[in-house]
Amino acid sequence: MINHRVMFxxxxxxxxxMHISDGIIPVDIALAADALAIPALYLSGRxxxxxxxxxxxxxxxxxxxxxxxxFPLGPSSIHLCLFGLTGIIFKIRSVPILFTTLxxxxxxxxxxxxxxxxxxxLFMSSGALLAALIWHFPALNAASRxxxxxxTAVMLPAFLIGLLFxxxxxxxxxxxxxxxxxxxxxxxAGLTLTIVLYIQKxxxxxxxxxxxxx
Amino acid sequence: xxxxxxFNLAFVLCFFLGSILLSAHGLEVTLSPLHDxxxxxxxYHGQQPLVNARVEIYYGDERVLFQSGRTDxxxxxxxxxxxxxxxxxxxxxxxxxxKSLQFIFEDRQKPRAKSPxxxxxxxxxxxxxxxxxxxxxxxPLIKALLGISLILLLTLSLLLVKKKK
Numbered sequence: 001m002i003n004h005r006v007m008f009x010x011x012x013x014x015x016x017x018m019h020i021s022d023g024i025i026p027v028d029i030a031l032a033a034d035a036l037a038i039p040a041l042y043l044s045g046r047x048x049x050x051x052x053x054x055x056x057x058x059x060x061x062x063x064x065x066x067x068x069x070x071f072p073l074g075p076s077s078i079h080l081c082l083f084g085l086t087g088i089i090f091k092i093r094s095v096p097i098l099f100t101t102l103x104x105x106x107x108x109x110x111x112x113x114x115x116x117x118x119x120x121x122l123f124m125s126s127g128a129l130l131a132a133l134i135w136h137f138p139a140l141n142a143a144s145r146x147x148x149x150x151x152t153a154v155m156l157p158a159f160l161i162g163l164l165f166x167x168x169x170x171x172x173x174x175x176x177x178x179x180x181x182x183x184x185x186x187x188x189a190g191l192t193l194t195i196v197l198y199i200q201k202x203x204x205x206x207x208x209x210x211x212x213x214x
Numbered sequence: 215x216x217x218x219x220x221f222n223l224a225f226v227l228c229f230f231l232g233s234i235l236l237s238a239h240g241l242e243v244t245l246s247p248l249h250d251x252x253x254x255x256x257x258y259h260g261q262q263p264l265v266n267a268r269v270e271i272y273y274g275d276e277r278v279l280f281q282s283g284r285t286d287x288x289x290x291x292x293x294x295x296x297x298x299x300x301x302x303x304x305x306x307x308x309x310x311x312x313k314s315l316q317f318i319f320e321d322r323q324k325p326r327a328k329s330p331x332x333x334x335x336x337x338x339x340x341x342x343x344x345x346x347x348x349x350x351x352x353x354p355l356i357k358a359l360l361g362i363s364l365i366l367l368l369t370l371s372l373l374l375v376k377k378k379k
Contacts, residue, residue: 050376057369061362068358100368104361109354 022113034118084150087131150192263289
């Protein structure tokens with residue numbers, strides 16, 4: 001996703017990323033999101049099977065590393081986040097996976113923050129859960145579903161962040177914020193399509209192991 | 215304890231990745247004050263200095279080249295910012311090791327208030343003032359490895375707890 005150095009100075013904000021850092025949004029909103037994230041985590045993590053844990057752990061570690069690798073794109077840089085793939089494979093279990101990834105990114109790299117961990121988890125997970133829902137939409141074929149899932153999984157969190165910044169009076173320009181993620185969403189869509197088709201061809205059981213969608 | 219085969223494979227891959235990360239040199243760049251100037255001290259993570267590394271300093275969001283040059287035999291480079299604002303710094307040994315960071319230089323006569331930065335992702339520093347401790351940037355590769363290890367440790371702990379139940 002578009003990360004550092006996206007200039008947005010005309011709206012009074014210099015740099016924008018997908019992570020929301022501590023101190024950017026009001027504390028009461030951040031704490032309310034934390035309070036919402038706790039039951040979301042509980043509901044998404046309950047009745048966890050033993051065989052699910054190692055797969056989730058390894059995927060979390062992979063997500064953690066992938067999001068640290070930046071690729072230059074024009075004046076900015078992007079990094080992959082694979083929310084769509086996470087949602088397609090892990091469904092509801094995406095929430096604890098993304099929470100753990102964000103937690104360690106906040107603790108080790110100070111990306112995001114501990115107070116805003118809840119809102120980051122909710123926003124990122126919304127993308128993954130939307131991807132899970134799209135994946136189970138029967139009217140489309142697998143390629144279209146994975147493309148759409150990969151694309152919307154990036155755009156939904158971007159839209160929610162833009163909306164949040166707009167609502168807390170960062171200015172109407174914040175509604176343009178999701179557009180910055182379009183190139184990243186397109187790349188993610190292509191990557192999700194490639195990976196999903198590869199998995200379906202070689203190890204289709206990976207996608208069906210986590211059966212609980214919501 | 216019997217782990218699934220996929221987990222064993224992934225575990226081995228993670229440690230293989232870790233060993234690759236460890237074998238790569240990390241760079242550490244330190245900014246220290248010197249009168250009205252700033253000293254850039256660059257070293258590999260084993261504290262070996264980056265000798266004759268290319269240094270480029272850009273000013274502002276437009277990234278106008280402010281100064282460029284090479285580090286000395288001790289990995290040092292000194293420059294004097296002539297105006298307050300954001301500076302982008304890159305140190306490149308042109309052998310595949312590069313470190314970039316940005317910092318804000320504030321005029322000490324006229325301290326400048328800054329609006330909150332909603333990113334948090336970019337390690338943005340304030341230039342040090344005389345008497346302040348130097349700014350150090352950690353090695354992201356080691357940190358990434360630490361993160362992977364902690365996540366896998368958490369997974370193993372959870373697995374053990376679940377197995378015991």
